[in-house]
Amino acid sequence: MKIVHVASEMFPYVKTGGLADVVGSLARALARKNHEVTVFLPGYRSVLEHPEVEPLLRRTRRLRIEMGDMFMTGDVRVFSPAPNLTVHLICREEFFDRKAPYGNGERDYEDNHHRFIFFCKAVVEVMRLTNLDADVVHGHDWQTGLLPLLLRATEQRHRVNLAMHTVHTIHNLAFQGLFPMKSFYRTNLPTELMGIDGVEYYGQASMMKAGILFADRITTVSPQYAEEIQTSDYGCGLDGVVQLRADDLLGILNGIDTDTWNPATDALLPGNFSAADLGGRKLCRSELLKKAGFDPRFSGPVFGMVCRLTEQKGVQLLLANRAFFERENVRLIVLGSGDGLLEEGMQELADALPDKVYFRKVLDEKFSHLVEAGSDFFVMPSLFEPCGLNQMYSQAYGAVPIVTRVGGLIDTVTDIDDEPADGTGILIEPTAAGLAGGLERALDLRMDRAAYDAVQQRGMGRDFSWEKAAEVYDAFYEELGA
Ligand SMILES: Nc1ncnc2c1ncn2[C@@H]1O[C@H](COP(=O)(O)OP(=O)(O)O[C@H]2O[C@H](CO)[C@@H](O)[C@H](O)[C@H]2O)[C@@H](O)[C@H]1O
Numbered sequence: 001m002k003i004v005h006v007a008s009e010m011f012p013y014v015k016t017g018g019l020a021d022v023v024g025s026l027a028r029a030l031a032r033k034n035h036e037v038t039v040f041l042p043g044y045r046s047v048l049e050h051p052e053v054e055p056l057l058r059r060t061r062r063l064r065i066e067m068g069d070m071f072m073t074g075d076v077r078v079f080s081p082a083p084n085l086t087v088h089l090i091c092r093e094e095f096f097d098r099k100a101p102y103g104n105g106e107r108d109y110e111d112n113h114h115r116f117i118f119f120c121k122a123v124v125e126v127m128r129l130t131n132l133d134a135d136v137v138h139g140h141d142w143q144t145g146l147l148p149l150l151l152r153a154t155e156q157r158h159r160v161n162l163a164m165h166t167v168h169t170i171h172n173l174a175f176q177g178l179f180p181m182k183s184f185y186r187t188n189l190p191t192e193l194m195g196i197d198g199v200e201y202y203g204q205a206s207m208m209k210a211g212i213l214f215a216d217r218i219t220t221v222s223p224q225y226a227e228e229i230q231t232s233d234y235g236c237g238l239d240g241v242v243q244l245r246a247d248d249l250l251g252i253l254n255g256i257d258t259d260t261w262n263p264a265t266d267a268l269l270p271g272n273f274s275a276a277d278l279g280g281r282k283l284c285r286s287e288l289l290k291k292a293g294f295d296p297r298f299s300g301p302v303f304g305m306v307c308r309l310t311e312q313k314g315v316q317l318l319l320a321n322r323a324f325f326e327r328e329n330v331r332l333i334v335l336g337s338g339d340g341l342l343e344e345g346m347q348e349l350a351d352a353l354p355d356k357v358y359f360r361k362v363l364d365e366k367f368s369h370l371v372e373a374g375s376d377f378f379v380m381p382s383l384f385e386p387c388g389l390n391q392m393y394s395q396a397y398g399a400v401p402i403v404t405r406v407g408g409l410i411d412t413v414t415d416i417d418d419e420p421a422d423g424t425g426i427l428i429e430p431t432a433a434g435l436a437g438g439l440e441r442a443l444d445l446r447m448d449r450a451a452y453d454a455v456q457q458r459g460m461g462r463d464f465s466w467e468k469a470a471e472v473y474d475a476f477y478e479e480l481g482a
Pocket residue numbers: 016017018019021022171172221254306307308335336337362363364365368385386387388389390408
C-alpha cells in the first residue's frame with residue numbers, strides 16, 4: 001500500500017513529546033512491512049540541521065501556495081532514511097526556521113494557524129504535483145486537522161484523485177489548534193464550513209474538530225482513551241463531536257520502538273541489561289544517582305519522572321506530596337520542562353531538599369533513558385493520558401511504574417493488588433491523596449525484595465513492541481480498502 005503520514009514531529013529529527021516517537025516508529029514499522037511510506041514534516045531548523053538528514057537532503061521543487069488572497073512560496077526537500085521510507089520536508093524559512101516547533105517557551109507563536117494551514121496546503125500540493133495517488137493519507141493531531149478537507153477540495157477543483165482514504169489520529173485532544181475565524185479565508189475552503197457543522201468551535205475555528213469531522217476514519221492511541229473522549233470529563237469540549245463519529249473511531253494502542261528503547265542494546269546507557277541479567281542495571285542506577293549529585297551507593301528507593309511539565313502530567317500532584325519526600329529516606333529525580341509555574345515549583349522542591357530531590361529542566365534524550373534504567377519506580381500521575389509511552393519504557397527497563405487509572409495507562413499497566421499474579425505496577429486515583437497512597441505502596445513493595453523483583457520481571461517480560469502495534473494498523477488500513 002502507499003501510505004502517507006503527515007505530522008509535525010518525527011523522532012529522531014524533531015521531538016517535543018510522544019507524537020514524535022509514534023510517527024517515527026509507526027512509519028518505520030510500516031516500511032519494514034513493505035508498504036511504500038511517505039512522511040511529510042515541516043522543514044524545521046532542527047530537522048534541516050540534523051546530522052542524519054543534512055547529507056541525504058535533496059531539494060526537489062519550489063511551491064507556490066494559495067493562502068486566501070495571496071500566494072506564499074516555499075520549497076520541498078526530500079530524504080530517504082530507510083528502504084520504502086521517504087520524508088518530504090515542507091520548507092519556508094519565515095514559518096519553520098525557528099528554535100522550537102510551536103512557541104518560544106513562554107507562549108505559542110501567534111502565527112501557528114498560518115504555519116499549519118500553509119503546511120497542510122503544501123502537503124496536498126506536493127501530492128498533486130507528484131501524482132502520489134495514496135491509498136491512505138494519515139494525519140496526526142491538530143496540526144493536520146484541515147488536511148482531509150483541503151485534500152478533498154483540491155481533488156474536486158483539479159478533478160484528480162489524491163487519496164483513497166483519509167485517517168486522523170488524536171494523540172491529545174487537549175491541544176485543538178484554535179484560531180480566529182477571520183483567518184479561515186486563508187484556507188480557501190467554502191465559507192459554509194465556518195458554521196457549527198463545520199470547523200466552528202465557540203466562535204473560533206478548530207483544526208482538531210475539522211480532522212475529527214471530516215476524515216474518513218478517526219483513531220486514537222488507546223482503546224480506553226477512545227471511550228473516554230466521548231465523555232464530558234475527558235472530551236475537552238469536543239465529546240459531542242467525537243460521539244458523532246463514534247462508529248468510525250478506533251483506539252489502537254501505541255507501541256515502543258525497540259531499536260531505540262531496548263535495555264539490552266541501548267547505546268545511551270552506561271551498562272546494558274536484560275530480565276535475565278540485571279547486572280548492567282546496577283551500573284545505570286549508580287550512574288543516575290551520581291549524575292543527580294547523590295551518593296551512588298544509596299540503597300533506598302529511587303523515584304524517577306520524565307515528562308513535559310504540564311498539568312496533564314500531574315506535576316502538581318507530585319508537588320503536593322512534598323511531605324513524603326521530606327519524611328522518607330528516598331530520592332526523586334525529575335527530568336522535564338514546560339509550564340513556568342510548574343518548573344518553579346519543581347525547582348523550589350529541589351532547592352528545599354537538595355539531598356533528596358534533583359530536577360533537570362531541559363530536554364535530554366540520553367538522560368531520559370538513564371532515568372528509566374536507573375530508577376526503582378517511575379512516577380506518572382497524569383490527570384489524563386491518551387496512551388503514554390514512559391510507563392511502557394519503564395516496564396521494559398525494569399522501573400516499576402506508579403500510574404493513574406486513566407486512558408492508556410489502564411491499558412498498559414496491571415495493578416499489583418488487583419491482580420497479584422500478573423501485576424506490573426501501581427495504579428492510583430488521579431489526586432494528590434491517590435499519589436500519596438501510591439508512594440506508600442511503593443515503599444511497602446520495595447521492602448519485600450522478592451515481591452519487587454517479581455513485579456519487575458513481569459514488566460520486563462511484557463511485549464510492547466511496535467511490530468505488534470503496526471500489525472493492528474496494517475489490518476485497519478486493509479479494512480479501509482475493503
Ligand atoms: N525533558 C525531557 N527530556 C527527554 N525526553 C522527554 C522529556 N520530556 C518528555 N520526554 C519524552 O517525550 C515522550 C513523552 O511521551 P508521552 O507519550 O508520555 O507523552 P505526550 O504527552 O508528549 O504525548 C501525547 O501523544 C503520545 C503519542 O500518541 C501519547 O502516548 C500521550 O498519551 C499523549 O499525551 C517520551 O518519549 C519521553 O521520554
